[in-house]
Amino acid sequence: MKSINLKIDRMRFQTNQIGYALTLLSLAISLISLFTLITYDEFSSGEDPIRVIPDLRFGIEISLAIVLMLMTFLAAEKVRYYHPFWSIYGLFVLAGINLLRIFNIPFYAFEKGWIRESTKMVTIIEFAVSAGLLVIAGIVSLIKVLQLRQHLKETETS
Amino acid sequence: MSTMRFDKVSKVFLNGVEAVHEFTMDVHEGEFIVLVGPSGCGKSTTLRMVAGLEEITSGDLFIDDKRINNVAPKDRDIAMVFQNYALYSHMTVYHNMAFSLVLRLENPNKIHERVLWAADILGLTPYLNRKPAYLSGGQRQRVALGRAIVRDPKIFLLDEPLSNLDAKLRNSMRKELKDLHHRLQTTMIYVTHDQIEALTLADRIVLMKDGVIQQISTPFEIYHDPENLFVANFIGTPPMNVFELTIRSDGQLMIEGTPLDISVHTAFLSLKKQNYFGKQVVVGVRPEYIRVEPAQPTAQGNFAVVDIYELLGADALVHFMIESTSVTAKVSELIPIKAKESICYQFDVEHLYFFDRETGVRIRGER
Numbered sequence: 153m154k155s156i157n158l159k160i161d162r163m164r165f166q167t168n169q170i171g172y173a174l175t176l177l178s179l180a181i182s183l184i185s186l187f188t189l190i191t192y193d194e195f196s197s198g199e200d201p202i203r204v205i206p207d208l209r210f211g212i213e214i215s216l217a218i219v220l221m222l223m224t225f226l227a228a229e230k231v232r233y234y235h236p237f238w239s240i241y242g243l244f245v246l247a248g249i250n251l252l253r254i255f256n257i258p259f260y261a262f263e264k265g266w267i268r269e270s271t272k273m274v275t276i277i278e279f280a281v282s283a284g285l286l287v288i289a290g291i292v293s294l295i296k297v298l299q300l301r302q303h304l305k306e307t308e309t310s
Numbered sequence: 311m312s313t314m315r316f317d318k319v320s321k322v323f324l325n326g327v328e329a330v331h332e333f334t335m336d337v338h339e340g341e342f343i344v345l346v347g348p349s350g351c352g353k354s355t356t357l358r359m360v361a362g363l364e365e366i367t368s369g370d371l372f373i374d375d376k377r378i379n380n381v382a383p384k385d386r387d388i389a390m391v392f393q394n395y396a397l398y399s400h401m402t403v404y405h406n407m408a409f410s411l412v413l414r415l416e417n418p419n420k421i422h423e424r425v426l427w428a429a430d431i432l433g434l435t436p437y438l439n440r441k442p443a444y445l446s447g448g449q450r451q452r453v454a455l456g457r458a459i460v461r462d463p464k465i466f467l468l469d470e471p472l473s474n475l476d477a478k479l480r481n482s483m484r485k486e487l488k489d490l491h492h493r494l495q496t497t498m499i500y501v502t503h504d505q506i507e508a509l510t511l512a513d514r515i516v517l518m519k520d521g522v523i524q525q526i527s528t529p530f531e532i533y534h535d536p537e538n539l540f541v542a543n544f545i546g547t548p549p550m551n552v553f554e555l556t557i558r559s560d561g562q563l564m565i566e567g568t569p570l571d572i573s574v575h576t577a578f579l580s581l582k583k584q585n586y587f588g589k590q591v592v593v594g595v596r597p598e599y600i601r602v603e604p605a606q607p608t609a610q611g612n613f614a615v616v617d618i619y620e621l622l623g624a625d626a627l628v629h630f631m632i633e634s635t636s637v638t639a640k641v642s643e644l645i646p647i648k649a650k651e652s653i654c655y656q657f658d659v660e661h662l663y664f665f666d667r668e669t670g671v672r673i674r675g676e677r
Contacts, residue, residue, distance in 0.1 A: 158419040158422055158423070159418075159419065161422065162418065162419070162422045164438075164439075165402065165404035165405075165422075165425075165438050165439060166404075166405075
C-alpha cells in the first residue's frame, strides 16, 4: 500500500512521461502517414507513373492533418503535466478523428488510382497505429490523472 | 560520519606555483571545519583536492583511515556545494535534488522519500515543482544544499556557498547551515573568506595564508589567542589595532618617541627575558579593549582627539590618532563622545598582544 502511495505521490513532481512519449510517437507516425499518402511521384521511369493529383479534397486532408498534428503536440504537452481535459477527453477525441481519417483519403486516393493498394494498406495501418497510440496514451493518462486527483484529495483532507 | 586526515598535503600547479604547502590536520567525526583566508591562500584548492577535482602533488589524504589520493571523485562519497550553486536550469527543484540518486540508479521510491525529507529540512517543499530561475538566491542555495544532503555523503564540502547572497540572507542562511549541521551531525568542510562566517559556523577554524596554515583553533582561541600578527589582523571586525612600539630598556613603551601610559603586564617579563627591551616590537589591541571616555581634567590615561565617530547601533566606533597611527576603539553608544572632541583612552593591558617585528610571531606572556 505504501509503495503504491509513493508511486502516486511521485506524480506530484514527475511529469507523465509515458503519456507524453506515446502522444509524440503518435504524432510522428501521423506525419509519416501523411507523407506516405501524398507521395507525389514514385519516380517510376515508365510512361504511366502512378502519382497523386492534388485536388480540393486532398488539400483539405493535408490541412486537417497539419491542424491535427499541431493539436496532438499541444495535447502531448498538456498530458505531460496531467491536464485533466486533455488526459480524460482530448486524446480520445484525437484518436477518433484519426480513425475516421482511415475511411477518407486512403480509399479516395486508391479509387482514383493515385496510389497502389500496398500504399493504401500501409497508410491505413499507420493511421490505425497513430490512433491506437493515442488511445493507449489516453488510457494511461486517464488512470494517472484520476489516481493523482484522488491522492491529492486524500492528502488535503489528512 | 567520517574522520579525515591530511598528512603534508601539497599542491603545486604546472606553472610551478605552490598553492598549498604541507597541509596537515585531523578532522574529527561530525566536525565543522572552516578554511578561511584571503583570496589565493589555497583554501579552495585544498577543498578541491578533497573532492578529487585537483590532484594531490605530494602528501596523503585519508578518509576513515583509507588513503584516497587516487580514488575517483565519484567513489569518495563526498558531496560538494559550489558558490554558483551549479543547478540544472531546465530541471525542477525536485529533479535537481533527485538527479544524483537517479544517476546511481537508486529505487525511485527511495529517491522520492529522500528528496521529500531533504526538502522538508530545508523548507523547500512548496518549491519542488519550480525551476531554479523562479527561485531567490537563498532558495537556490538551499536547493544546492539539498542536492548534497539527499546523497547522505560521508563529508560535505562547501565552497563559499553564501558569497552570492546579500547580507541579510547570508545571516539567515548561516543560521540554517548551523542548524543543518546540528541535525545531520556530518563532517563538513567549509571554505570562506568571510571571517564572520568562520567564527559563527566553525567548530575549528583553519586560517591560511599563501598556502600555509597559520593557525588551527576554535573560533574563541583564534580570536583571543592568535599565533601571529597575520591571524590577529585577519580575524576581528574592525581589525585589531597594530602599532610599532619601542620598549625602552626600563620597560617604558614608546610610540614614535612619545611615552605611552601603560601599566606593567606579565607579558613584559617575557619580553624582558626574550631580550626585547630596547628593541622595537609590534603591539596589537582589539578595539573593544581600548577604554575611551570624554576627556576630563581629572582623568588618567592618554589623551587624543576624535577624528570620526561611527554609531553602529548598540556600539560605536571611535577613530583617533596616536601620533601617526590611526586607532579604532569600540565603545558603548551610551558613552557621550562626539567627533573632534578630546577623549581619554586606556589600553586593557591584559589584552595587549606583542609580536616580533621581524617574524610577526606572537611573543607570549608568562601566565
